[in-house]
Amino acid sequence: MNMGSTVVRFLSIATLFTISLLLCNANLSAPCKQNERQALLKFKHDLEDPFNQLSSWAGEGDCCNWTGVVCNNLTGHVREFHLAEMSFSGKINPSLLNLTHLSYLDLSINNFQGMQIPSFLGSLKSLRYLNLSDSMFVGLIPHQLGNLTSLQVLDLSGDLEVESLEWISGLSQLQHLDMSGANLSKASDWLRVTNTLPSLVESFHMSACGLYHIPGGIANMTNLKFLNLRYNSISSTIPKWLYRLRHLQSLILSYNYFHGEISSSLGNLTSLCKLTTLHMSRNNLNGQLTDKLDHFEKLRHLDLSYNSISGPLPPSFGNLSCLETLSISGNILTGVVSQLHFTNLRRLVEFYASGNSLTLETTPHWLPPFQLTDLVLNDWHLEPSELPMWLQSQTQLRVLSMPNTRISGTIPTWLWNFSSQLEYIDLSENKLYGEVPHIFLNSQSSEILMGSNQFNGSLPLVSSTVWTLDLSNSSFSGTLFHFFCNNKSEPKALSILHLGNNLLSGKIPDCFRNWKNLETLNLESNNLIGNIPRSLGYLLSLKSLHLRNNHLHGELPPYLKKCTYLTILDLSYNKFLGKIPMWIGSSLSHLRVLSLRSNQFHGHIPYKLCDLTSLQILDLAHNNLSGRMPRCLYNFTAMTRFDFGSAFYNNVSSDGYIIENANVVTKGREVKYGRLLLGMVISLDLSDNIISGEIPKELTSLIYLQSVNLSYNLLSGRIPPKIGDMRWLESLDLSMNQLCGQIAPSMSRLTFLSALNLSYNNLTGEIPKSTQLQSFDQSSFIGNKLCGPPLEVNCSNTNGTVPPVADQKHGGSDLLEDGWFYLSLGLGFLFGFWSVLGSLLLNLPWSIVFSRFQNSIVKKLCGVIVEHF
Structure with missing residues (x-):
């Protein structure tokens, strides 16, 4: 080889090497195409961009450098669109069709509310990735998406609908499919019988889709690794073909109606040797747990909560050495759980086991092999019956929940010191006693629930980071001054405070300026005296105020009208006086519960109360109110519909424990409603006042009223003839009034009525015949001139008149x-x-x-x- 040929070859290699370097250099990549640049600008024009996220999409610059745009370095063609979480709304311009090389399109988590998924997206033949999830698209999913034969990832989770899913069979390259939240009920039968679902799918998510069957095509997805069918209505045993999916790593079947023996279900699943996540909560599985659990060597997350699983917890749980989260709450498990059950659970981080009848037996010096962040043992029995010493070793603990575990003793000081991460403590409904030391936690936010114990002494001081505190139903005594007025300059994070049912005394201190985050303040059933302090008017976020059953007095202060977000105002069983102020109706428009029962209010019921359109419970009983019932009752629109009182669920702790409650007198007894039931109660009580005139016919428009008590007043006239329209009435008391005429025949339609008192009026004639009315005792009708069952007076023997009933209280004198x-x-x-x-x-x-x-x-x-x- 001569020198010249060698030099030529060297120069050729050097030139190729240099060209390769230049082509691989991102700084020298090809600029975007002009026609694609114009397409992007048209796309931007039809978008609404409230936060100006696409500010870089302007001028004559290279569109490959624009926000969210990725181009091919060699050709300059737009290849990817990354526009998730941009808060976009508006329209999607068809100019996207000019991006013929687009392979990746992500418009997820935006706000295209009211817009359908454009069908022209099915013409973007180069797409391999399409994500439109949680972007508020509505309507039908276009079948044209079935033309995207190169698609590998399709995520359409959201509030969508389908008429048919046959188009999915054309997506032969699909590996990830997520249609969670879409209404697939019309395609449920097709999914059950079809075998044409894409066989290459590795991840299949159809949660909350209205499915009644497991899609049959899943059996052919031999590559399937992740299967999520939770929040459907699937009612069956677990199909045997599911056990053949040998590559399955995550199986989520929670919130369905799967049934059968848990032992056989888990026993067959042992063939899934790669399984790391198994969620079967909220189903109808029963029977006892199998001893084959140790076959799940790779299992990291197991959730069997809220089924009907019984029997003991098998020791084989201790062999799940990879287990990180375990939830068995809400079953009917019994027996003893010992240290042996946790021998090999070194990786366990979260343990949820509430609502069972299990007993935990540990030795005083046991050191667990794990480091928990969440420990929930509600309703267990601890042996010994004291706060376990081994908790001190759990330095990463965030959640400690042990209510109703029968533990006793005093609160050890190490509880507040051993963990800097502690965010949630629930030791309520136990037998703890003594004084509670001051609570100073290092966590940024914390909830402390210790109600229903036997504590005494003064209230503890709490750190400013505590935002939920429940110390109710104990024997705390002394005043509130040091609790509210200590360190006045420090803002408090406290949002929910429940100190009710204690022995606290003195005045409510006027120190609320630094408690502006309070949303719930419950001081009921103590020995508090004096007026409502002026600084309560600074609680602009206050949603519920419970001061019932104290010795408070004076007129209702006008500064309470600043608390415009109040939904519950309970001032009953005090000594408040004066007229009910008009501003309650005009300023507290969010009120759902208003109870002024057993005070000394006088004057008319203000007509402005009718502006409380959200009111569900109104109790003004046992006062000195006079005048007529307001005719504007029909404005109580919340009493004309049934919405489950969603507004009551604002004050919820991190584990879903709802602090809120209200007392309602119905059927002659007082009932405390809390949690879910509170939003379902609709009641009106004006009893034991001096209200006169007729019962307004507008009352009968409140068709969802469940309890009405107008007894012990001076009401006259007839019972409203349309009272039968109030179909949900369960309790009706009109006794001790001056009502006359016949009992309205429509009352026979009140089929839910279980408590009725019409006694001591001037009612006449025959009691209407119905299964319900004749089932009541005679005492419901005495003191009138009525006849017919259940009374012994026969209407046919009275010739149209009924002899007067002897006054049982006055011996029947003239x-x-x-x-x-x-x-x-x-x-x-x-x-x-x-x-x-x-x-x-x-x-x-x-x-x-x-x-x-x-x-x-x-x-x-x-x-x-x-x-x-």
């Missing part, structure tokens, strides 16, 4: 003469007594006492007259 005698005697006594007490009545407290005394006499006299006539 009715007319006794009535006027009592009235004359009472009025004479009052006028004579006036001259003696005139000077005393100039003093406000004496005037209130005398007013209540006078009202009670008038009500009793009027009751006597009604009965006697």
Whole structure:
């Protein structure tokens, strides 16, 4: 080889090497194509970009450098679109069709509300990745997407619908399919019988799709690794073909109606040797757990919660050495769990086992092999019955939940010191006693639930990071001053505070300026005195205020109207007086519960209360209210529909424990409603006042009222004829009034009625015939001129008249003469007594006492007259 040929060869190699370097240099990549640049600008024009995310899409610059755009370095063609989480809305311009080399399109987590997925996307033949999830698209999924034969990833999760899924069979290269949230009920049968689902799929997600069957085509997905069918309505045993999916790593079947023996279900799943995640919670699985659990050597996440699994926890649990999260809550497991069950669980991080009848037996010096972050043992029995010492070794603990575990003793100081990560503590409903030390945690936010114990002494001080505190139902004593007024300059994070049912005394301190995050304040059933402090008006986020059953007095202060987000206001069983202020109706428009029961309010019921359109519970009983019932009752629109009271669920702790509750008097007894039930109660109680006039017919428009009590008033006229429209009535009390005429025949339609009292009115005629009305005791109708069952008075023997019923309280003396005698005697006594007490009545407290005394006499006299006539 001569020197010249060698030089030529060297130069050729060097030139090729240099060209390769230049082509591989990103800084010298080809610019985007002009026609594609124009297509991008048209696409941007039709978008609404509230945060100006596409500000770089402008000028004459290289569009390959624009936000979210990726080009091919060699050709300059737009290859990928990364536009997720941009808050876009508006329209998708068909100019995308000019991007003929587009292989990746991600528009997920945007806000195309009210827009259908454009069918022209099915013409982007180069697409391999299409993600439109959670972007608020609605309507039908276009079948044209079936033309995307090169597609490997398709994510359409969201609120969509389909009429047919046959187009999926054309996606022969598909490896990931997610249609979670789409309504597939119309295609459910096709999915059940078809064998044409893409066989290459490795990840298949169809949660919350309205499915009634497991899609049959899954049996042919031999490469399947991830299967998610939760939140459907699938009712069957686990199909045997599922056990042949040897590559399956994650199986999620939660929130369905799968049934059968848990032992056989898990036993067959042992063939899935690569399984790392198994979720079967919220189904109908029963029987006892199998001892074959140790076959799941790779299992990391196991959730069998909320089934009907019984029997003991098998020791084979201790062999799941890879297990990180275990949830067996909400079953009917029994027996003893010992240290042996945890021998090899070195990787266990989360353990949820509440709602079983299990007993945990450990030795005092046991050191667990794991480091937990979440420990939930609600309703277990701990042996010994004390706060376990081994908790001190769990330095990563965030959640500690042991309510109703029968533990006793005092709170050790190490509980607040051993973990800097502790965020949630629930030790409620136990037998803990003694004083609670001051609570100072290092975590940024924390919830402490320790109600229903036997604590005493003063309230503890809490760190400013605590945002939920429940110390109710104990024996804490002393004043509230140090709790609320300590370190006034430090803002408090506390949002939910429940100190009710203790022995706290003194005034409510005027120190709420630094507690502006409070949303729930519950001080009920203590021994508090004085007025409502002015600084409560600074609680602009307050949603519920419980001050019932104390010794508070005075008029309702106007600064409460600043708390415009109040949904619950319970001031019952106190000594508040004056008129019910108009501003309750005009300023507290979000109220759902208003209880002023058993106070000393007087005057008319203000018509502005009718502006409380969200009101579900109104209790003004046992006051001195007079005048007529307002006719604007139809404005209580929340009593005309049934929405499960979603507004009550704002104050929820991290594990779903709802702090909120309300007391309702119905069927003659007081009931505390909490959690889910509170939003389902609709009640009206105006009993034991001096309300006169007729029952307004507008009352019957409140068709979802469940409890109505108007007893012990001076109501006259007839029972509204359309009272039968109130089909949901369970309790109705109209006793001790002056109602006349016949019982409305429509009352026979009240099929849910289980408590009825019409006694001591002036009702006449035959009791309407219905299965419901005849089932009540005679006491529901006495003190009237009624006949027919359940009374023994036969209507056919009365010739249209019913003999007067003897007054059981007055021995049946001469009715007319006794009535006027009592009235004359009472009025004479009052006028004579006036001259003696005139000077005393100039003093406000004496005037209130005398007013209540006078009202009670008038009500009793009027009751006597009604009965006697």
